[in-house]
Amino acid sequence: MKNRSLLITFVFAIPIFYLASLAESDPLPVPFVKKGACPFEGCTYGIWDVLKDTFVYEKPDKKSREIGQVQLGEKVRALTGNIYVIPGRAKVTGRPHRSASNLNPEEEIFILDYVGEGYSRVFQDGIYAEVKIARSKNRCKSNPNWRYCWVEVIEEPFVSWWVFIKSLDGKTKGWVLMEGGVLKPIDSFS
Secondary structure, eight states: OHHHHHHHHHHHHHHHHHHTTSOTTSOOOSSEEEETOOOSTTEEEEEEEEOSOEEEESSSSTTSOEEEEEOTTOEEEEEEEEEEEEOEEEEEOSOOOGGGTTSOTTSOEEEEEEEETTEEEEEETTEEEEEEOOOSTTHHHHOOOTTTTTEEEEEOOEEEEEEEEEETTSSOEEEEEOOSSOEEEEETTO
């Protein structure tokens, strides 16, 4: 756990250094927060299954007060969620996808959250855009699809997803960190 904390601290520190050079008028907030997010195609809030015992927190932060626990086999009502992103960084190495026409190919691109249909939200010089772009360093090694592989990913985005839940008996209400498959989200496409 100590190594993970070190990694998270390291990941938080790197983007802040690079973001300091952005235009002062529209800096990118770190972490970037997308409120109300359900981060995959077909993701829907509603009644979800608890797949592992997990703590429920007062705020979307593991350092906040633990206010309860939900148990394997329970069902909870997932009400909303937030995505927290430490931006990734990429540099243009090829012909940009047409969705990136408003970006400067000479400058770094900060990769934020995935928005669906192959598009990710990015940030550059005060501009947010939704573009087709590689999100990981390995994405273009195994399948160099020109739609995504017009960049070299220098640093991958670090994403965490917190979901605000309420137990069906109403006794527990708070935030759960969606890591390690603790809850099973509804996929409206399945």
